[in-house]
Amino acid sequence: MMTPLYKYGFFGDEMSLLVAFALGIGFGFFLERAGFGSARKLAAQFYLYDMSVFKVMFTAIVTAMLGVTYLGWIGWLDLGQVYLVPTFLRPQILGGLVLGVGFVIGGYCPGTSVASLATGRIDGLVYALGIFAGTFVYAEVYPAIKDFVNSDSMGQVTLPEVLEIPWGLVVFAVVIIAVAGFWGATAVERWIGGKS
Amino acid sequence: MMQPRRPYMNPYLAGMGLGLVLLAAFVIMGRGLGASGAFSSTMSWLVNAVAPEHAQANEYFQGYLGDGSTHPLKAWLVFEVIGVATGALLSGLLAGRVHITVEKGPRASTAARLLCAFAGGMLMAFGAHLARGCTSGQALTGGALLNVGSWAFMIMVFVGGYAAAWFMRWQWR
Amino acid sequence: MRRPALTLNQKLAAVALVLGVGALFSQPHRGPVVKLDTRELAMIVEKEVDHVTPAELAAWIVEGRTDYRLLDLRSESEFAAYHVPTAENVPVSALPDFPLLPNEKVVLYSEGGIHAAQAWFLLRAQGHTAVYTVLGGLDGWKDEVLFPVVPAGAGPQELARFERTAAVARFFGGTPRTASDAAAAPDGGPQIPALATPAAPELPRLVPPAPGRASPVSAPKKKKKEGC
Numbered sequence: 374m375m376t377p378l379y380k381y382g383f384f385g386d387e388m389s390l391l392v393a394f395a396l397g398i399g400f401g402f403f404l405e406r407a408g409f410g411s412a413r414k415l416a417a418q419f420y421l422y423d424m425s426v427f428k429v430m431f432t433a434i435v436t437a438m439l440g441v442t443y444l445g446w447i448g449w450l451d452l453g454q455v456y457l458v459p460t461f462l463r464p465q466i467l468g469g470l471v472l473g474v475g476f477v478i479g480g481y482c483p484g485t486s487v488a489s490l491a492t493g494r495i496d497g498l499v500y501a502l503g504i505f506a507g508t509f510v511y512a513e514v515y516p517a518i519k520d521f522v523n524s525d526s527m528g529q530v531t532l533p534e535v536l537e538i539p540w541g542l543v544v545f546a547v548v549i550i551a552v553a554g555f556w557g558a559t560a561v562e563r564w565i566g567g568k569s
Numbered sequence: 570m571m572q573p574r575r576p577y578m579n580p581y582l583a584g585m586g587l588g589l590v591l592l593a594a595f596v597i598m599g600r601g602l603g604a605s606g607a608f609s610s611t612m613s614w615l616v617n618a619v620a621p622e623h624a625q626a627n628e629y630f631q632g633y634l635g636d637g638s639t640h641p642l643k644a645w646l647v648f649e650v651i652g653v654a655t656g657a658l659l660s661g662l663l664a665g666r667v668h669i670t671v672e673k674g675p676r677a678s679t680a681a682r683l684l685c686a687f688a689g690g691m692l693m694a695f696g697a698h699l700a701r702g703c704t705s706g707q708a709l710t711g712g713a714l715l716n717v718g719s720w721a722f723m724i725m726v727f728v729g730g731y732a733a734a735w736f737m738r739w740q741w742r
Numbered sequence: 743m744r745r746p747a748l749t750l751n752q753k754l755a756a757v758a759l760v761l762g763v764g765a766l767f768s769q770p771h772r773g774p775v776v777k778l779d780t781r782e783l784a785m786i787v788e789k790e791v792d793h794v795t796p797a798e799l800a801a802w803i804v805e806g807r808t809d810y811r812l813l814d815l816r817s818e819s820e821f822a823a824y825h826v827p828t829a830e831n832v833p834v835s836a837l838p839d840f841p842l843l844p845n846e847k848v849v850l851y852s853e854g855g856i857h858a859a860q861a862w863f864l865l866r867a868q869g870h871t872a873v874y875t876v877l878g879g880l881d882g883w884k885d886e887v888l889f890p891v892v893p894a895g896a897g898p899q900e901l902a903r904f905e906r907t908a909a910v911a912r913f914f915g916g917t918p919r920t921a922s923d924a925a926a927a928p929d930g931g932p933q934i935p936a937l938a939t940p941a942a943p944e945l946p947r948l949v950p951p952a953p954g955r956a957s958p959v960s961a962p963k964k965k966k967k968e969g970c
Contacts, residue, residue, distance in 0.1 A: 377599030397652020436588025460718030468700025473729020479689015503690020548762030
């Protein structure tokens with residue numbers, strides 16, 4: 374068990390910031406490659422004529438998921454050392470809902486807004502400013518909503534643990550659902566595209 | 570609404586690229602990617618620079634300021650997000666897709682679009698902070714790790730998006 | 743008729759499906775993650791059935807009992823300086839990987855008892871049921887066993903009873919103290935005998951187990967939030 378490299382002491386905090394930058398480059402590169410610097414392309418997902426958001430997101434998830442599964446299986450990755458964001462069920466459900474609405478109104482999510490403003494989109498820049506403003510407001514009201522924000526704490530839990538299904542089975546199911554989803558998404562695109 | 574087809578990468582290939590970057594993050598750092606946290610760090614630093622007593626009295630900002638021994642901008646996500654901008658610019662330049670413009674549908678005015686962008690960003694901030702992440706940190710990272718909260722979050726993002734789409738169609742179509 | 747070639751997307755989908763099926767048999771290593779029944783453990787802690795006093799431990803050693811393993815949780819250098827005879831050195835960080843049978847009786851001690859108590863939770867969480875801690879740790883061992891204090895103003899009967907305690911102390915290379923000695927040097931007391939070997943009958947030799955696997959370097963401390 375020698376990876377994650379950082380957790381096993383292969384390099385320190387200073388170096389990790391450089392790693393962050395490098396990973397960010399890869400992240401931003403592929404976001405723009407996919408066209409996610411454009412709010413129109415992103416919003417199109419919710420009008421069903423361009424399902425790229427779904428395709429890119431789930432392909433990325435499946436790729437990384439299969440990656441950690443196989444690397445963990447052959448013992449090259451200590452999955453237990455990979456940070457899992459703790460689950461706070463209801464706040465995260467509400468957060469997702471709000472984020473989805475914000476996505477369609479604003480046309481971006483935080484990551485894509487950065488990609489967008491980097492390629493010259495003014496609306497991306499304004500969106501990012503909106504995120505700053507929203508963060509400030511959130512911080513101000515935080516004391517009042519603190520109890521809700523920290524409710525439903527389930528700790529760091531995975532679907533296999535909670536559903537009591539083996540990890541490999543959940544991975545298999547996700548792959549099947551994703552591939553079926555991609556096929557369905559393409560069909561929807563053709564149907565909607567054919568109509569207009 | 571037909572648009573000249575721009576040569577974006579095959580979404581599955583782009584997705585694989587993203588997935589491999591994410592996997593690299595897992596293997597090298599033992600953590601995933603993210604974005605909203607960088608905004609929180611930056612905001613905390615900004616407020617602390619302008620009104621330190623207020624920032625330090627605020628529980629949310631204080632979390633990102635820490636005990637003062639590390640500069641809030643010296644955060645992993647801040648450097649990552651700078652990388653995102655760099656990588657996106659690089660890809661855009663290579664594809665000739667960098668130009669100052671406002672992305673919007675044919676029926677919307679620029680002013681309305683920018684107003685909505687700002688409002689959307691504010692809403693997004695709320696959603697992301699409630700959920701402890703955004704689409705990169707929660708949906709992508711947590712999704713790949715089969716995190717319960719992340720999957721719940723991800724499903725709700727699509728629910729919220731489709732629900733709001735009807736009301737926003739004037740902006741995009 | 744030639745079959746039309748698969749498109750790139752179809753090939754990708756096929757690869758994904760194959761890998762997905764393969765994943766069915768996977769067991770990604772997550773390290774020794776355990777589930778705890780916290781209520782059960784809390785009740786056991788309250789009942790205090792998992793303590794062993796230094797005097798009891800001393801008696802077991804003198805009797806030559808071999809039905810338990812005594813683990814010293816301190817560092818190698820501390821262990822080399824002095825340890826309770828028959829103890830095996832297992833620094834706390836090596837404990838999760840240390841080979842122990844689930845039903846083996848294990849007695850833990852550390853300097854004061856805090857690490858022993860924490861290690862107690864660790865082993866119980868891993869499923870060991872017969873885990874005990876030495877009350878007071880090595881400090882208690884020194885005070886009660888090695889350098890027991892003669893009760894002040896003791897009558898002849900008490901002194902006679904104390905003789906056994908004093909004999910045990912000498913067995914382990916220690917010396918009894920009078921009350922005035924203890925008052926004069928309450929902390930630290932007399933020198934610990936270097937690797938006390940008993941003058942009396944041979945202690946049973948325990949075969950040290952094979953060294954455990956190397957454990958990972960601990961993660962550096964984070965001061966700020968680790969978020970997304």
